[in-house]
Amino acid sequence: MPRAVYLLGLAIFAQGTSELMLAGLLPQIATDLHVSIPAAGLLISAFAVGMLVGAPILAVVTLRWSRRVAMLAFLAVFALTHVAGALTSSYGVLLATRVAGAFVYAGFWAVASVTAIELAGPEARAKAMSILAGGLTVATIVGLPAGTLLGQHLGWRAAFWAVAVLSALAIVGIRATIPRGRSENVPELRAELRSMTKPQLWLAYSTTALSTGAVLVIFSYLAPLLTETTKLPDAWVPAILALYGLGSLVGITISGRTADRRPFTTLAISLIGLGAAAVLLALVTATPWLAVPAIVAVGTFGFATNPAVNSRVFTVAGSAPTLAAAFNISAFNVGITVGPWLGGLALDAGAGYPAVGWIGAALALLALTTIPLASRAAAQPEYDRASSMTGA
Template identity: 65%
Template structure:
């Protein structure tokens, strides 16, 4: 695996820390900004909204830019937005900086994914994407709990300053290792749009959005659930979130090695495991030991789907790697946006924090339906291809 792929994973870790750390800072941020916890939770959705718009827009705008130039511009804007967020005087200014920083983070992810896939052979795409997305899992294991600890001891604004510094270090790494210049064959927007017209590609995007929403509806309020329902002391919440992160790292690492050869098996295993873990979490939310085990399993199974969701898109859109990656990233963020929003509605409706896990289980069941539909179409295509090959070989056999 080229060193550049690992550097891109490091940059995703730096930015992913910002995306995830709010899960452990919501209660403190709500108190400091004078808003409710569900309203503070909308800052997670604000970040997702920025990524939802940023991925396809910036993928198109920078389609013919040298990849290194685009990546460095995105990182510079991300750092500036976080400095502004750390200095934000109120909720709505902070909300705006979250949208802006997420917008450029989305552009970075789209270009980074296409760059990583272009650096490896087709049978290693799953591993490359597991390294890129592994930056998110490391952010869960290290960045999320570290950001929570910093926020608890130095204030949530200090966590934003820490992300700025971390992103600057990642920017230096990108400048040092990503090759400069334009690719030999610059992509054309017309070709990418034509490849994007396949209906099955959009079924894959729908699967991405559903599976992500099923996970994020629980994860978005996991810190609050641990403190308010499970009764875990505040100082131990970062440790439990780290357990979740360890699960995601294990799940995505294993799936990165299986998703190229067995994408549907990987998806079905991951989604089914997440459904079971979500339902069990809802039933045992008041039992600390059970919750800790289930948080680990939820992370492992939930993130095991990530490499397969990504490689499936690249398989279906060979001629549109940049825009396909951008749109799939947008689909991830449809789930990230919808999950916490739906969970917030349930909490505001008085259903309690365990209700978000029930919602996650229900969304997971719908996801399984989408995966089954895609698999049925895949099997039909495989059968038709085998039949066509057999019919072409029959005349030759008759001649013999």
């Protein structure tokens, strides 16, 4: 695997740390900026909205740019939004920097995905995407607790400065490893838009959104689930979150090695495992020695879907992958938004924390129903010809 792909994973780690770390910094931010905790929580929602709209817009705007230039520009803006966020004393300004940072982060994801796939070659698409998405997984294991710890001891602004420094280091790495000039296959907007008419692509997006929602409806409420229903001490929560992150890393690594050869099998096994783990968690939430392994299994099987769904999008998109990849980033953020929202509705209705497991299982089952449809579509002769032309 080219070294540049690992550098792109480092850039995702830097930006993903910012995406995740606010969950542990909300009390400090709320106190410092004199806002309520729910108002501070809107900073997380604003980030999700920025990513949802940023990927397709920036994919189109920068379609004719050199990918190297586009990624460097996105990273530079991302770093500057964190410098501005660290310096401001205004909640409104901080909110705006979160939206702007997420906007370019989504653009970076879209362009970096296409770049990693091109650098790795058609036989290692899923492996390249597992390395790229592995940066976000490592951010879950290392970045989230480190950012929280830094914020607790040096103030939340220190965590923002740390992200800005990490982003600057990623800029140096990309400048050193990503080739100059445009790709040999310069994207054309008309071809990109034509690719978006393929039903198989929207089926892939459905799988992405549903599988992501299945994971996030559980992950978003893990801390209160563990303390209020499983009755574990607060001090145990970071350790269990770290185990969840390690499980995620294992799942995404294994899937990255199998999804290129057997994408539908990998995806089906991952979704069945995710659904089973979610059901187990719903049934044993009050039993710590069973609930913790179930949580780890949710991370393992949930993140194992990632390389497979990404690889599917590139296979279907063929020679016009940039806009398709951008909409896949948006599909991830649909799942990130809808999953926790559904969980919140159930909790507000008094269902209790086991409900998030049942919702996760239902979403995983819905995602699983898309696999035979996608498999049949892939077996059609016109699909086979299009894939063979792109080396899929």
